Amino acid sequence: MKTRRIGTVDVSAIGLGGMPMSIEGRPDETRSVATVHAALDAGVTLIDTADAYHLHADEVGHNESLIAKALASHDRGGEVLVATKGGHLRPGGGSWTLNGSPEYLSAACDASLRRLGVEAIGLYQFHRPDPKVPYAESVGAIRDLLDAGKIQQAGISNADPEMIRQANDILGGRLVSVQNQFSPAFRSSEPELELCAELGIAFLPWSPFGGIARAGELGSKFAPFARVAEAHGVSAHQVCLAWLLAKSPTVIPIPGSSRPATVRDSVEAADLTLTAEELAELDAA
Numbered sequence: 001m002k003t004r005r006i007g008t009v010d011v012s013a014i015g016l017g018g019m020p021m022s023i024e025g026r027p028d029e030t031r032s033v034a035t036v037h038a039a040l041d042a043g044v045t046l047i048d049t050a051d052a053y054h055l056h057a058d059e060v061g062h063n064e065s066l067i068a069k070a071l072a073s074h075d076r077g078g079e080v081l082v083a084t085k086g087g088h089l090r091p092g093g094g095s096w097t098l099n100g101s102p103e104y105l106s107a108a109c110d111a112s113l114r115r116l117g118v119e120a121i122g123l124y125q126f127h128r129p130d131p132k133v134p135y136a137e138s139v140g141a142i143r144d145l146l147d148a149g150k151i152q153q154a155g156i157s158n159a160d161p162e163m164i165r166q167a168n169d170i171l172g173g174r175l176v177s178v179q180n181q182f183s184p185a186f187r188s189s190e191p192e193l194e195l196c197a198e199l200g201i202a203f204l205p206w207s208p209f210g211g212i213a214r215a216g217e218l219g220s221k222f223a224p225f226a227r228v229a230e231a232h233g234v235s236a237h238q239v240c241l242a243w244l245l246a247k248s249p250t251v252i253p254i255p256g257s258s259r260p261a262t263v264r265d266s267v268e269a270a271d272l273t274l275t276a277e278e279l280a281e282l283d284a285a
Helices: 029-041 062-072 102-116 135-147 161-170 190-199 215-221 223-232 236-247 260-271 276-283
Strands: 003-006 009-012 046-048 081-086 088-092 095-098 123-126 154-157 175-181 202-206
Touching (some): 003 202, 029 062, 029 260, 062 102, 081 102, 123 175, 135 154, 154 161, 154 202, 161 175, 161 190, 175 190, 190 202, 215 236, 223 276, 236 276
Parallel strands (some): 154 175
């Protein structure tokens, strides 16, 4: 597996997003653990999770606990950088809310530490800006967690260029990652991707296939991806990930998965080389 860098840590060029294993439509635990193990067997060393990846209000941190269990039962589990997030909540009924207060983020980090069973979280990310809390206060809380040694590296998610610059300043130049939505169907984070490339900050595109419900339609909705995939004898999803990787050495896709087969397909994108003509065709799709 080829590698890329998040701060001071080299990770696999393709990561694994844990969200589908814990929200609506999730599989049983046995299949989820098998999915994580398949990722590790394929060389994945970055797994993205969050305390808000759960289904019911009384199971906060379901995905964090699941990932911890799967890593503990694999001999390569200790090689993985686990990236988790705080500040987004699921109070029940499928709804999502926000809490970016420093007090909440501090408590959420402590809870994530317990669920992950670690002394310090490898990468902790502020999940989503809370309009009720000044952004500087929320990021300041992440800085305090970093200074206290509770987290080893700090990131942000769902941020615009101004937020990226502000967060990096508040963190004293220690911002290592930005996780924004980016896919063939959602390209409005191009300015953030370009800024991260300029600053040397890892850019982690979430929902790279367009979201759980629409991932299967990637090739039919974006014909160039299907055409390039056919030319290479691979899936449109592999082409999508290779297209993302080609945008910048700082891009590290984190496609979500809940089946071993899709994990194995995704990781092969790290070895797929697209021509300049193919990339131009995909950019124009």
